[in-house]
Amino acid sequence: MSVKLFLVTFAVVLPLTGCANLGVEPWQRNVLAKPEMQLISDPISAGLDDHIYFSKEASSGGRGFAGGGCGCN
Amino acid sequence: MQLKKPKKIRHALTAATCGLLGVNCSDSLGEEGDWSFDSAVLYYSEVDRVTAVEPVISATRDFGEEKALNLKFVFDTLSGASANGATPSDQPQTFTRPSGKGVYTASAEETPLDDTFRDNRFALSSRWEQPINRDYKTAFGVNFSTEYDYSSLSANANLSRDFIKRNTTLNAGLSLAYDTVSPEGDIPIGLSSMVIDNGQADYRSEFNASRGDSEDNKDTLDLIFGLTQVIDRKTIMQVSYSFSDVSGYLTDPFKIVSVVGEDGRPLEYRYEQRPDARQKQSLYWQVKHQFETDILDLSYRYFWDDWGITSHTIDLRYRWMLDGRQYLEPHIRYYDQSEADFYRRFFIQDESLPDHVSADYRLGNMQALTIGMRYGVALRNEQELSLRLEYYLQSNDNTESVIPGILNDMELYPDVEALIVQLSYKF
Structure with missing residues (x-):
């Protein structure tokens, strides 16, 4: 449980507490607006990777839905 | 000067996309540049085991005002041993x-x-x-x-x-x-x-x-x-x-x-x-x-x-x-x-x-x-x-x-x- 607790703290609480001081003005978004700066900048590759790892490993999901939609033997 | 070839491909793919879906896309065909395409071919091969070849094509149409339609086709052919x-x-x-x-x-x-082990898989996804x-x-x-x-x-x-x-x-x-x-x-x-x-x-x-x-x-x-x-x-x-x-x-x-x-x-x-x-x-x-x-x-x-x-x-x-x-x-x-x-x-x-x-x-x-x-x-x-x-x-x-x-x-x-x-x- 301690690992989970640490992760929850690290991943959720920390960014939330800092939200008020973070961020940019709308006119400062030139870098963030670039296609290569999107969190999933290449959806096709991301989809292909998810399919490979869903088929070969026991975990799935995270950045998107965990469902597979394949027999994947 | 615009490249002609990609536009032709774009038009052909738009027509094919619309045909497969059974929808009338004649309006979109008339508006060049609204559809954008993303394609890939994946080759995955394990030593002595499974080999997969997976072509993908994804088409996105931007309707403005942050409205967009995405269609994706994946064909997957698998063979080998597991x-x-x-x-x-x-x-x-x-x-x-x-x-x-x-x-x-x-x-x-x-x-x-x-x-x-041998299979072909066809997947279609759409997103609005x-x-x-x-x-x-x-x-x-x-x-x-x-x-x-x-x-x-x-x-x-x-x-x-x-x-x-x-x-x-x-x-x-x-x-x-x-x-x-x-x-x-x-x-x-x-x-x-x-x-x-x-x-x-x-x-x-x-x-x-x-x-x-x-x-x-x-x-x-x-x-x-x-x-x-x-x-x-x-x-x-x-x-x-x-x-x-x-x-x-x-x-x-x-x-x-x-x-x-x-x-x-x-x-x-x-x-x-x-x-x-x-x-x-x-x-x-x-x-x-x-x-x-x-x-x-x-x-x-x-x-x-x-x-x-x-x-x-x-x-x-x-x-x-x-x-x-x-x-x-x-x-x-x-x-x-x-x-x-x-x-x-x-x-x-x-x-x-x-x-x-x-x-x-x-x-x-x-x-x-x-x-x-x-x-x-x-x-x-x-x-x-x-x-x-x-x-x-x-x-x-x-x-x-x-x-x-x-x-x-x-x-x-x-x-x-x-x-x-x-x-x-x-x-």
């Missing part, structure tokens, strides 16, 4: 094909592989994005895929809300899926013994007695809750929690587990049997940062489920801009998984079989490493070409406390190595 779960032996082994018609064999000391107002956005999707012995239908919806000058976004997503599995030779009865054709007169009736229904189903409910936060002008971060509830037939109908004697030699093979429900959860964190021109993309996922599996995944990409148009992107991914409670490499004679058993190495203690490189180049008219080459290595650990007889000399946990090559073209 480990059936049995242990190797110092003698050749014979296994019944899933259809019950004929056998396949494994030589002495060889990991038993089912070489009857539309804002409700300045702060709320929605997205809806439908996915369908079909292969020889498997089909899947799913629908999803996503709602997101922007806060604080769009620097913070909360989103919630729901997906429902309904899958059907209808394996060749019907579904084997879990934990029943594999009947092998040794010329016995009543082989067929014995085989049929080891089979249940011709098909079964699987229902999946997925939920995802995410927070995306702009940190500064060059940094964005995301955290998300996902929950997945799966119920129905979760067993792999082609996998078996060996029951061996005190000498380690196989006495019989039992069809595996997994629980009929599984709840999966994960926490995901990702950060993306642009340095001068290069971009760092780092993510971590912690996954756990009620089968006893936990896993850690770390993924790092670094886009190294060679000049304004070209980049090299090294990639490393490390994955570490603990085994399912019911995973066993084998059973020893007289051990009682529990209700749930699988020897599928994908449910065992495993580490996997992916190392790769991508080269990309921006062409004219917002076109982009890229090639990635990756090497994937899976290793399993032994967790059996007693390894009997000849199995001490066998490779019970062979590494799986794969080569991944992908060519992508955006136009």
Whole structure:
């Protein structure tokens, strides 16, 4: 449980507490607006990777839905 | 001057897309540039095992005001061999094909592989994005895929809300899926013994007695809750929690587990049997940062489920801009998984079989490493070409406390190595 607790703290609480001081003005978004700066900048590759790892490993999901939609033997 | 060729391809693909969907896209055909296409061909090949070739094409039409339609087609062709779960032996082994018609064999000391594995898969997905107002956005999707012995239908919806000058976004997503599995030779009865054709007169009736229904189903409910936060002008971060509830037939109908004697030699093979429900959860964190021109993309996922599996995944990409148009992107991914409670490499004679058993190495203690490189180049008219080459290595650990007889000399946990090559073209 301690690992989970640490992760929850690290991943959720920390960014939330800092939200008020973070961020940019709308006119400062030139870098963030670039296609290569999107969190999933290449959806096709991301989809292909998810399919490979869903088929070969026991975990799935995270950045998107965990469902597979394949027999994947 | 505009390039003519990509426009022709674009038009042909738009017409083909509309034709396949049975919709009238004549308006969109008249508006050049509204559709954009993204395509790729993936080649995935394991040493001595599965090979897959997977072409993908994705078409997106921007309707303005943040409304967009995306359609994606994937065709997947698979062939090769897959480990059936049995242990190797110092003698050749014979296994019944899933259809019950004929056998396949494994030589002495060889990991038993089912070489009857061959399939084509076709998947179509669509997604519609539309804002409700300045702060709320929605997205809806439908996915369908079909292969020889498997089909899947799913629908999803996503709602997101922007806060604080769009620097913070909360989103919630729901997906429902309904899958059907209808394996060749019907579904084997879990934990029943594999009947092998040794010329016995009543082989067929014995085989049929080891089979249940011709098909079964699987229902999946997925939920995802995410927070995306702009940190500064060059940094964005995301955290998300996902929950997945799966119920129905979760067993792999082609996998078996060996029951061996005190000498380690196989006495019989039992069809595996997994629980009929599984709840999966994960926490995901990702950060993306642009340095001068290069971009760092780092993510971590912690996954756990009620089968006893936990896993850690770390993924790092670094886009190294060679000049304004070209980049090299090294990639490393490390994955570490603990085994399912019911995973066993084998059973020893007289051990009682529990209700749930699988020897599928994908449910065992495993580490996997992916190392790769991508080269990309921006062409004219917002076109982009890229090639990635990756090497994937899976290793399993032994967790059996007693390894009997000849199995001490066998490779019970062979590494799986794969080569991944992908060519992508955006136009």
